[in-house]
Amino acid sequence: xxxxxxxxxxxxxxxxxTMLETVEVIKRLExxxxxEVAAELGYAKSTVYRHLSTLSDLGYVVKTDNEYRxxxxxxELGQHARTRQAxxxxxxxxxxxxxxxxxxRAQFIVREHGDAVYIxxxxxxxxxxxxxxxxxxxxxxxxxxxxxxxxxxxxDELFDVLEQTDFEGFTDHTITDREELLDELAEIRERxxxxxxxxxxxxxxxxxxxxxxxxxxxIGALSVSGPSHRLRGDRFHEDLPNLLLxxxxxxxxxxxxx
Amino acid sequence: xxxxxxxxxxxxxxxxxTMLETVEVIKRLExxxxxEVAAELGYAKSTVYRHLSTLSDLGYVVKTDNEYRxxxxxxELGQHARTRQAxxxxxxxxxxxxxxxxxxRAQFIVREHGDAVYIxxxxxxxxxxxxxxxxxxxxxxxxxxxxxxxxxxxxDELFDVLEQTDFEGFTDHTITDREELLDELAEIRERxxxxxxxxxxxxxxxxxxxxxxxxxxxIGALSVSGPSHRLRGDRFHEDLPNLLLxxxxxxxxxxxxx
DNA sequence: AATATCGTTCGATCATATAGAACGTGGATG
DNA sequence: CATCCACGTTCTATATGATCGAACGATATT
Numbered sequence: 198x199x200x201x202x203x204x205x206x207x208x209x210x211x212x213x214x215t216m217l218e219t220v221e222v223i224k225r226l227e228x229x230x231x232x233e234v235a236a237e238l239g240y241a242k243s244t245v246y247r248h249l250s251t252l253s254d255l256g257y258v259v260k261t262d263n264e265y266r267x268x269x270x271x272x273e274l275g276q277h278a279r280t281r282q283a284x285x286x287x288x289x290x291x292x293x294x295x296x297x298x299x300x301x302r303a304q305f306i307v308r309e310h311g312d313a314v315y316i317x318x319x320x321x322x323x324x325x326x327x328x329x330x331x332x333x334x335x336x337x338x339x340x341x342x343x344x345x346x347x348x349x350x351x352x353d354e355l356f357d358v359l360e361q362t363d364f365e366g367f368t369d370h371t372i373t374d375r376e377e378l379l380d381e382l383a384e385i386r387e388r389x390x391x392x393x394x395x396x397x398x399x400x401x402x403x404x405x406x407x408x409x410x411x412x413x414x415x416i417g418a419l420s421v422s423g424p425s426h427r428l429r430g431d432r433f434h435e436d437l438p439n440l441l442l443x444x445x446x447x448x449x450x451x452x453x454x455x
Numbered sequence: 456x457x458x459x460x461x462x463x464x465x466x467x468x469x470x471x472x473t474m475l476e477t478v479e480v481i482k483r484l485e486x487x488x489x490x491e492v493a494a495e496l497g498y499a500k501s502t503v504y505r506h507l508s509t510l511s512d513l514g515y516v517v518k519t520d521n522e523y524r525x526x527x528x529x530x531e532l533g534q535h536a537r538t539r540q541a542x543x544x545x546x547x548x549x550x551x552x553x554x555x556x557x558x559x560r561a562q563f564i565v566r567e568h569g570d571a572v573y574i575x576x577x578x579x580x581x582x583x584x585x586x587x588x589x590x591x592x593x594x595x596x597x598x599x600x601x602x603x604x605x606x607x608x609x610x611d612e613l614f615d616v617l618e619q620t621d622f623e624g625f626t627d628h629t630i631t632d633r634e635e636l637l638d639e640l641a642e643i644r645e646r647x648x649x650x651x652x653x654x655x656x657x658x659x660x661x662x663x664x665x666x667x668x669x670x671x672x673x674i675g676a677l678s679v680s681g682p683s684h685r686l687r688g689d690r691f692h693e694d695l696p697n698l699l700l701x702x703x704x705x706x707x708x709x710x711x712x713x
Numbered sequence: 714a715a716t717a718t719c720g721t722t723c724g725a726t727c728a729t730a731t732a733g734a735a736c737g738t739g740g741a742t743g
Numbered sequence: 744c745a746t747c748c749a750c751g752t753t754c755t756a757t758a759t760g761a762t763c764g765a766a767c768g769a770t771a772t773t
Contacts, residue, residue, distance in 0.1 A: 210509040211760070212470035212730065217513055224535050231751060241732045246752065248730095251467035255475055256568045263751065267536045269565075269572045272590035275533025277482050278525045280588065307527075310514045314527045330538065332530035469729070470761065489720060499763045504721065506761095521720065715773090722767070729761080736753070743746080 215240070219248045220267060223258065228266040275332060282307050282316055283416045284408060284452045289317055291419065291444050296321040298440065301423035305408075306335075306342040307416065311361040313343040316417065325401075325424060338362055338378055339371045341393035341405030342418035347378075348385040349407045349415035355382075370396045390438045395425060402428035406441040411453050419445060473498070477506045478525060481516070486524040533590060540565055540574055541674045542666065542710040547575055549677065549702050554579040556698065559681035563666075564593075564600040565674065569619040571601040574675065583659075583682060596620055596636055597629045599651035599663030600676035605636075606643040607665045607673035613640075628654045648696045653683060660686035664699040669711050677703060 215238075222237050223229045229237070235245040249265045252258035259268045279285065288305040295303035296319035305317040312334040320326055329335065337343035337358065347355060364373045372378045385391045393403040403422035410416045421437055422428070428437070473496075480495050481487045487495070493503040507523050510516035517526045537543070546563040553561035554577035563575040570592040578584055587593065595601035595616065605613060622631045630636045643649045651661040661680035668674045679695055680686070686695070 210470060210474065210505050212468060213474045213506065213509045214513065215730090216468065216471045216474065217515065220532060224532060227539065232749085242751080243733075243753085244731055247468055248471065250752095251471045254467055255472065257475065259567060266539070267532050269533070269536045269567045269590065271529050271535075272533030272537050272572070273592065274478060274482060274525050274590075275527070275530030276588060276590035277529075278527045279530050281485065281524070309517060309527045314530070330534060332527065332532075332534035334531065473761090490718085500720080501722080501764080502762055508721095717770105717772080719770080720768085723765085725763095727760105727762085730759075731757085733756100734754085736751105738751085739749095741746100741748080743744100 215244075216248055216252070219245060220252070220258070220271075223249075223265050224267050228264045230263045230265070234265075279316055279331070283410055284448060285316065287448055287451050288408070288417070288419070291448055292317040293319040295319070295419065295421055295440065295444060296324065299421050299423075299437065300324065301421050301427070302326075303419065303421050304342065306340075306346070306418050306420065308337065308343075308346050308358075311337065311358050313337050313340060313346065313418075323423070323427070325422075336362075336365065336367070336397065338364060339367050339393070339397040340420070341391045341403035341422070342420035343405075344378075344382065344385055344391040344393070345405040345407040345418040345420070346415050348382040348391065349409065349413070367397050368395050368399050370394055372396065390441060392433075393420075393422070400425050402433060404428070404433065404437045404441060406438070406445045408445055408448055408452070410449075416452070419448075473502075474506055474510070477503060478510070478516070478529075481507075481523050482525050486522045488521050488523070492523075537574055537589070541668055542706060543574070545706055545709050546666070546675070546677070549706055550575040551577040553577070553677065553679055553698065553702060554582065557679050557681075557695065558582065559679050559685070560584075561677065561679050562600065564598075564604070564676050564678065566595065566601075566604050566616075569595065569616055571595050571598060571604065571676075581681070581685070583680075594620075594623060594625070594655065596622060597625050597651070597655040598678070599649045599661035599680070600678035601663075602636075602640065602643055602649040602651070603663035603665040603676040603678070604673055606640040606649065607667065607671070625655050626653050626657050628652055630654065648699060650691075651678075651680070658683050660691060662686070662691065662695045662699060664696070664703045666703055666706055666710070668707070674710070677706075 218238055219234055222234050226233060231242055231246050231249060235242045249258060253260050257268045257270045259266045292303045292305050300321035300323040302324040303319050304315055306313045307316055315329060315331050315333050318331060335343065337347055359375060366373045372381065391405040395401060401422055402425045403420050405418050405420035407418050408416045419441055421441065476496055477492060480492050484491060489500055489504050489507060493500045507516060511518050515526045515528045517524045550561045550563050558579035558581040560582040561577050562573055564571045565574055573587060573589050573591050576589060593601065595605055617633060624631045630639065649663040653659060659680055660683045661678050663676050663678035665676050666674045677699055679699065
């Protein structure tokens with residue numbers, strides 16, 4: 198996972214930073230009291246209190262007894278951001294379709310600020326039901342969908358993104374070298390789809406295809422993932438790629454024609 | 456729709472208020488530039504610029520060219536708030552089931568700060584597909600689900616909520632009188648389910664049931680809605696209520712036993 | 714080429730976010 | 744039942760930093 202600008206407190210509104218830190222803490226702790234947040238962040242109790250009161254007043258945080266929790270007003274903003282992604286409506290159905298046809302897990306993912314973000318997800322009958330949901334951020338360089346997106350960025354953008362990438366290693370198979378990644382991205386661009394062979398999670402394979410909009414701009418990517426013992430051989434290397442490519446094609450026709 | 460504290464700038468972090476105003480503006484305008492936001496809010500350009508830069512730095516806002524948009528990091532917070540609602544998983548399936556069985560639109564709604572908020576929604580084959588999505592806020596006093604929730608609050612909480620309610624009238628049928636509402640809530644409590652007869656939208660009917668958790672605390676409400684010409688007679692007054700009551704019962708058994 | 718328009722940077726000011734102490738309250742402990 | 748924490752909340756002084764307006768630079772427009 199990467200961050201916007203790690204050290205960057207150049208010229209920014211400090212209070213906003215503090216406020217969002219506060220929200221992130223009550224998210225991480227799944228609800229917290231004033232003192233807990235103050236301890237976690239090293240701020241004075243009164244400061245945290247004022248922040249949480251304000252957020253509660255504005256409806257962005259919910260207070261029950263003395264515990265504060267992330268409020269649903271963030272969902273309003275989040276859904277707004279989600280639904281305004283290109284191809285949002287069309288991809289919903291396609292993801293469900295792929296999940297049903299394959300029995301595995303399918304997802305639609307877009308890029309934002311160096312990360313890949315889940316927009317849709319569906320489970321087939323055999324799908325592994327664990328793990329991250331809508332809105333979660335996963336690394337671009339260690340996922341099938343992520344690599345499919347990277348492979349279709351123009352050079353400038355790609356280099357910008359790679360600049361921010363820390364090439365964190367998740368398993369022995371994660372690509373942790375910039376050059377190696379560039380080589381694989383070239384392959385993917387040519388081939389039209391990408392693989393993830395236990396690069397993010399031990400035992401998990403995936404296939405990904407990019408979804409391109411007008412002018413070949415990459416909108417996001419579709420992927421199917423499942424246990425490595427089921428995703429192998431022809432199914433992994435041919436059937437699933439073909440299914441995804443077909444779906445991507447249908448989608449692209451519909452998206453550009455609206 | 457109601458607000459936390461309309462005039463309230465008592466003792467709150469002003470900057471947070473400004474920051475959230477900024478985000479709400481770029482949401483409402485579906486993306487906006489620095490000058491547009493500054494004009495909309497009456498702040499100096501430089502101020503808005505600093506705010507948007509900060510938010511962009513932190514990944515909460517996305518900048519393309521000179522336009523800022525609400526970022527997907529809000530979705531991360533929003534989904535967190537959404538999924539941690541009691542019975543989140545269970546209600547997903549039930550809502551889909553109801554939509555399929557009735558052919559209409561079904562939803563699961565919870566209360567937060569004087570408003571009802573959509574948590575799940577599903578469309579049956581005949582469903583009216585217009586209107587608000589997940590995360591949207593609707594009035595408690597003018598919807599079936601909202602009234603089902605109100606009817607099951609304890610007095611203190613109910614009065615707190617009614618305090619904030621402005622009894623906005625949406626159609627000729629909206630209940631705009633506090634006493635009238637209290638009477639109807641008493642009926643609903645006794646009967647176990649609620650109706651919405653074009654109280655929120657002309658031509659739209661709905662039936663709602665509360666979902667109660669441990670100790671009879673109301674968690675949220677399920678409702679089915681559709682055009683008034685289809686939701687009438689026995690179907691409206693008996694079949695749908697029975698279906699909903701049955702589902703609510705199942706849910707309540709599963710929620711309390713975990 | 715000239716001009717307007719916008720994003721961005723800069724500097725001074727004044728508002729206000731912050732910390733810390735003080736107050737009030739509920740729950741635990743003896 | 745009395746005492747004592749521990750916590751949320753209010754208050755106040757101070758210094759930080761958010762704000763504005765002006766100036767700069769880039770870009771598009773005519």
